[in-house]
Amino acid sequence: MAVIFERTKGLTDAQTHYCPGCTHGIIHRLVAEVLEEMDQCGNAVGVAPVGCSVLAYNYFNCDMHEAAHGRAPACATGIKRVLPDHTVFTYQGDGDLASIGTAEIVHAANRGEKITVIFVNNTTYGMTGGQMAPTTLIGEKGTTCQGGRDPELHGYPIRIAEMISTLTGAVYVERVRVDTPAEVRKAKKCIRKAFEVQKAGLGFSMVEVLSTCPTNWGKTAPDALQWLRDNMVPYFPVQNFRDVDIEAAKEEK
């Protein structure tokens, strides 16, 4: 019988711990497929964060580091400087990257570190139980903003892709979503491009992925996807912020 769909070689056969309806599984698969298609599984070193994806090192079928909260871009910097010919990536949530790790992500991008960052934004601290994140939307409830986020008290949700795209060292920055098959396919193209930018040695690349947290949002999986469309997309526009013509840039270099 012909095999028409199988597990990507970029993932191990470990059973993941993610909640039903959470889109981490989709995003893992996209990153892993890209690594496999680019023949980088044996040449990649990934950095797992703190948060829901803390166990990502068990799922990606390549060498992995577990990093302290927010420090993945610094850890990846150390790895890439030792192994400049390897594909180095971080996989970070919003609590990790947009809060405790803002210094590390800003400076890794500004140095133009030749790493790829997959930034998963679901507007909440998933693993620790739904506390307010730097990306929590105005009015969105969390266990530490039970009346809904109030900008007077908590400030405003941070738009990371917009912020990073102001930095010269950040060569490719795009925000994507994974709420429909069509958007998933677009997201994969962007993730592939981010890794290609790294491979071409052009600089820092980041893909922000709008993701869901049905458990902490208190929604069914389909309702969570709808909430993403209705609430996240208007505030976090899905678009390219810094693009690069890889071939032209390579020549210029």
Next chain:
Amino acid sequence: MAKILMKGNEAFGKAAITAGCRHFFGYPITPQSELPEYLSRELPAIGGTFVQAESEVAAINMVYGAGGCGARVLTSSSSPGLALKQEGITYCAGAEVPCVILNVVRGGPGLGSIQPSQSDYFMCTRGGGDGDYRTPVYAPSSVQEACDMIQDAFDVAEVYRTPVLVLLDGMIGQMMEPVDFDRPRKQREIPAKDWATTGTKGERKPNIINSLYLSPEILEEHNYHLGRKYDLIEKEEVQVEMDRTEDAELVFVAYGTMARVVKNCVEDLREEGYKVGLIRPKTVWPYPYHAFDEIPACKDLFVIEMSMGQMVEDVKLGSNGRHNVHFYGRPGGMVPEPKEIVRRAKEIMGGVK
């Protein structure tokens, strides 16, 4: 090779390069900034990397990444900076990532002063990060000894897969002394780095650098494993210098710069007929507790530190109630003077002869 006259902080950088270190990640802080300045010039010239991180926290996490790839990697800082690095040091200890960390100590607490001090003894020997871990800590007394110990530290880090600290102070960092970088060293067998993340090449299972163990049973076993390693380090790696202690009735205990000052005091007191000696720990973890079993004539131990008295606790542990333990120290970047140390020693020994 002939001796070269070098400033301590620059010599430390050259020692690291001599040991095969090609990667440095750091953040400027007085009184150690000449070290990153030196390496920013020298490392790229030999194909190495120098990265000035955005913070001490980032620097030590870069070290964690690089060390996990099996590279010989160095960072350096001074007291408040080392406090920030403690996050990464405990991760390196937990994940068994070899690396070398220099702490050129200044006065504290907080921002303190930029003068030489020994007030980071607790932070370095007890560990400022979370969890049950230890780090070997070298405590050199001269620029030459520091350079020798820095080279050894890279070997020890890899033999035991552990972060290793070198505890210096601003005095040794800032002074100039002649240094020979080719002195014979203990040859060590460095185990294969089959644990390092260098890409699987499709030939092995993925390696994972990690300090997370969600199951308490497995974490407990990991801690027992680390504990056995620390037991072995305590057995194999302790270093101490005993100076005229055989017949000494009063034995000074001092390390680093303070031990140099005390050596002159021992000299002067001996000339005047006082039976005094010196125990100089060269490693402050593991601590040379056994030294206190080997001072048969000693009644009084006199601990001299550039602090409010931190190592004095280890001296009391080593003495275990067998001696009168006295302490004199000055904190905040003040260096105790020989005259005052001698005067106080004479008081302990019953006044001027």
